[in-house]
Amino acid sequence: MxxxxxxxxxxxxxxxxxxxxxxxxxxxxxxxxxxxxxxxxxxxxxxxxxxxxxxxxxxxxxxxxxxxxxxxxxxxxxxxxxxxxxxxxxxxDDDPPEPTGPIDDERLRLIFTCCHPALATETRVALTLRMVGGLTVAEIARSFLVQETAMGQRITRAKSKIKAARIPYRVPSSDDLPARVCAVLAVLFLIFNEGYLATGPDTDPVRPGLTAEAIRLARLIRALLPHDGEAAGLLALMLLIDARRTARVSATGELVTLAEQDRGAWDTALIAEGHRLVRERLRSGEPPGRYQILAAINAVHTSARDVRDTDWSQVVALYDQLVHLDASPIVALNRAIAVAELDGPEVALAAVDRLSDRLAGYHAYHATRADLLRRLGLGRQSRLAYDQAIALAGNTAETAYLTRRRDQLGQAGPGDPRQP
Missing domain, CATH: 1.10.8 (Helicase, Ruva Protein; domain 3)
Structure with missing residues (x-):
């Protein structure tokens, strides 16, 4: 060999x-x-x-x-x-093992061990990404936008605390589940994201093993909590995103954006299942949570046969709901991308620029600015933003896409008032 x-x-x-x-x-x-x-x-x-x-x-x-x-x-x-x-x-030891919880799945038990409420939420997520997702400390640090050494120390302290507190290795009882499930869902989504858009220069741009594992575990959580709206919402969200996976990277290893994807290559069975879960949650009449709203946004995207058929007003309205639940700058950035389709790139750029202090180290912020500036004809500024996005991007397919878009830019004209 x-x-x-x-x-x-x-x-x-x-x-x-x-x-x-x-x-x-x-x-x-x-x-x-x-x-x-x-x-x-x-x-x-x-x-x-x-x-x-x-x-x-x-x-x-x-x-x-x-x-x-x-x-x-x-x-x-x-x-x-x-x-x-x-x-x-x-x-x-030939003795039978002690009961370990309602579902006999070692990886699920490991997730719940790492997501014990004795640990801070961010620490739970980081530890599980390391122990279950197999991500490196550097990859996890990039996800949290922190230094690698700080993340390594956080994970080490978490393992020590689990050992000292003798936190049990089991799926908790039904009474204990609510205190753990939010962090578990957050971990599963981050594991899924690392599989869907993997980071690291020596990593394949897509890691289907991770996405499949995240979906498998999300199904188990859904079985544990059949009436939990967010468990259903997360599963629907993963299915609707994963349905587009085969169309997301070109044969040459370059990212293919949603607008450019071959929608005929999408997995219709996964889309149908995701849509069914979204409709089920809508019929429940309960106020939607974060994952349910994100699933609904993806349902709108996957309902359109062509990007021109996308109901952008509905997408923006859903993001407006999401902002009330999660006022993070990343949600605001994604809302601005939808606003660009509805109200134009100039309105969106103003919203994006207001996020500069909080997202300066986030590659998608600079990639979004680059695209909006390109659409406004501000070539030189767009090129600078692409340079920043490329320097920060950790996915090889995304870097290839951003590089091509930057290289396609013409020279900014003399009428460009924002030329440096």
Missing amino acids: SAADARDAIVRAHHEEWARVVAALTRRFGDLDVAEEAAADAFATAVERWPADGVPPNAGAWLTTTANRKAIDRLRREGKRDEKHKEAQMLR
Whole structure:
């Protein structure tokens, strides 16, 4: 087997098996640090052995077995205390496991462990992205717009707190679910987003393994909470976005925007299921939450056979509802994009410019400004905004798209009043 083939197999296994391996080790050893380090050691061993020995027929089982051995070796090296030796013997424990919750899914239990209310909400999300999503600390830091060192410290403290507080590894009882579900839904959406538009220079632009895992777990949450509007809304949102995945990146590896996508390539079954969930929530008569509104926005987009048929007034009205629930600058930015289609780029640009202080480090802010400036004929300013967006973008397909759009710009004319 060539080194390149082995590397591809390891990358694929990491995307597909990381959460399963970490969850299995966490259940057995009850320690997130042991689980993470042993899983990482197992993948490092794969890097050494698979090019020479070949990829095993069941990569997940090979990685789990190897990681278990690594964990036991580590505990024995450290373990001069009786308790450590007991932990190391767990591999041969034939006693039936204790009940772990209403749904027998190790990865879901791991998410609820990481999303315990004893941790701050942002910390819950970051820890779960690391332990379940397999994202690097750098990728998580970019999602939160913070420094990598600060994010690493946050994750380390969270694992220590779980260990010290002996937080149980289980899906909580129905009485405990409401305190956890908001953070769990937020984590699933971030995992999905990392799969749909992956970050990192050496990462595939789309990671379908992550999107599929997020959708699978969202279905389990929906089964746990059949009457929870936000659980249904998140599932609908994921389905409606994932339905467009195959049309989102071109054959040359460049991002394809919604307006330019081949709508005939969209997955009609996923769209139908997402629309059904949106209609179900509308019929409930309950006030919609954040994910339900986002799902409704995507339902409008996926209802239009052509981008020119999009009901932009309805999209803006839905964003107006969302702003009352989530007044974040990113929501305001997305609303401005819709306003550009309804009221024109000049009105939208004024709204976008008001977000400069809060979104200066966010690539989509500069990409949006670049497009609006381009539409207004302000070529030189548009080019500068594209340069900033390209410098900040972490997705290879998005970088390729932004570069092409920048390079297509003509020289700004003498009438451009905003030329620097």
